[in-house]
Amino acid sequence: MSKKIQLTLACGDYEIVRPLKEGIVQPDGIELTVLTGMDSTTRHWRFLRNRDFDMAETSASSYIVARDNGYPINALPVFLHRRFRHGFVYINTTKGITRPTDLIGRKVGLKSFLVTAGHWMRGILEHEYGVPHRSIEWVTELDEDVDFTPPPDLRTTRLPHDRSVEAMLADGELDALIHSSLIKPLVSKDPRVARLFPDYKAEEIRYFGKTGIFPIMHVLGIKNEVLERYPWVAVNMFNAFNEAKAIAMKRMENPRIVPLAWYREAWEEQQEVLGPDPWEYGLTDRNRHALATLAGYSYEQGLIRRPMSPDDLFVPVTQGRKRGDEFRI
Numbered sequence: 001m002s003k004k005i006q007l008t009l010a011c012g013d014y015e016i017v018r019p020l021k022e023g024i025v026q027p028d029g030i031e032l033t034v035l036t037g038m039d040s041t042t043r044h045w046r047f048l049r050n051r052d053f054d055m056a057e058t059s060a061s062s063y064i065v066a067r068d069n070g071y072p073i074n075a076l077p078v079f080l081h082r083r084f085r086h087g088f089v090y091i092n093t094t095k096g097i098t099r100p101t102d103l104i105g106r107k108v109g110l111k112s113f114l115v116t117a118g119h120w121m122r123g124i125l126e127h128e129y130g131v132p133h134r135s136i137e138w139v140t141e142l143d144e145d146v147d148f149t150p151p152p153d154l155r156t157t158r159l160p161h162d163r164s165v166e167a168m169l170a171d172g173e174l175d176a177l178i179h180s181s182l183i184k185p186l187v188s189k190d191p192r193v194a195r196l197f198p199d200y201k202a203e204e205i206r207y208f209g210k211t212g213i214f215p216i217m218h219v220l221g222i223k224n225e226v227l228e229r230y231p232w233v234a235v236n237m238f239n240a241f242n243e244a245k246a247i248a249m250k251r252m253e254n255p256r257i258v259p260l261a262w263y264r265e266a267w268e269e270q271q272e273v274l275g276p277d278p279w280e281y282g283l284t285d286r287n288r289h290a291l292a293t294l295a296g297y298s299y300e301q302g303l304i305r306r307p308m309s310p311d312d313l314f315v316p317v318t319q320g321r322k323r324g325d326e327f328r329i
């Protein structure tokens with residue numbers, strides 16, 4: 001009986017990783033322990049700070065800064081979480097904010113400065129709506145996944161432990177908030193809180209139509225010591241993630257598995273707007289464009305010391321031209 005190496009993978013409990021978690025897909029030569037019991041911020045911090053796991057889904061923006069600072073990690077071009085972000089910019093309704101440029105000179109909250117949702121939106125606001133990120137006073141709540149020195153002209157303040165950006169937005173102590181999730185005041189229909197973009201879906205579709213970017217939130221981090229000892233793990237895990245995603249997407253085509261009345265219509269709309277595989281892995285042209293844009297924001301905002309390309313950030317997972325598509329003995 002052949003012996004497999006044992007590796008840990010920490011990630012979200014997603015449909016596209018279910019086949020890996022349940023053992024339906026087994027990476028060649030690897031016995032995988034999949035950990036899905038953590039929230040994103042905990043998982044990112046534990047992997048980037050402590051390297052608690054052999055592999056982990058982790059914040060794309062924090063990973064870029066970690067690489068620039070020489071952390072002993074690399075990444076596979078596997079993107080388990082993507083999300084458009086226009087719908088996660090919240091405003092206090094008493095502050096007279098009706099358009100993006102009204103944020104100039106305001107006080108805007110973030111959970112942390114490196115959170116990828118905020119990082120994407122800072123860049124989008126600057127390049128698509130004329131709101132320079134240095135024109136805003138940023139207020140953060142959590143400690144960062146990776147320590148960094150802010151540029152001298154970047155105005156940031158971190159809150160004490162007993163304060164939250166969500167409460168401060170509702171109370172009017174913040175003018176706006178960029179968040180990675182739906183916030184409680186919005187869910188509870190607090191009249192003091194609204195979205196900056198009321199028709200955010202239309203804005204997101206317009207943004208995709210212009211840029212071709214479906215923002216990548218997370219990458220798949222892997223410890224350097226794993227790659228040094230078992231360099232073949234990168235390709236085998238990449239193949240396993242692709243297989244798991246293919247199984248999941250096939251399953252999700254069936255509208256009977258989801259308790260939503262118009263689920264199939266939403267599925268077909270996604271294909272019409274975003275194409276047949278908007279969740280594609282690998283350094284495809286579209287993924288390269290998204291990753292280069294995000295890394296460009298990191299350099300532009302003074303978070304990294306040198307420009308970084310997608311090839312600087314990811315382990316090669318090629319098997320050679322035309323290899324791997326058809327099994328031959």
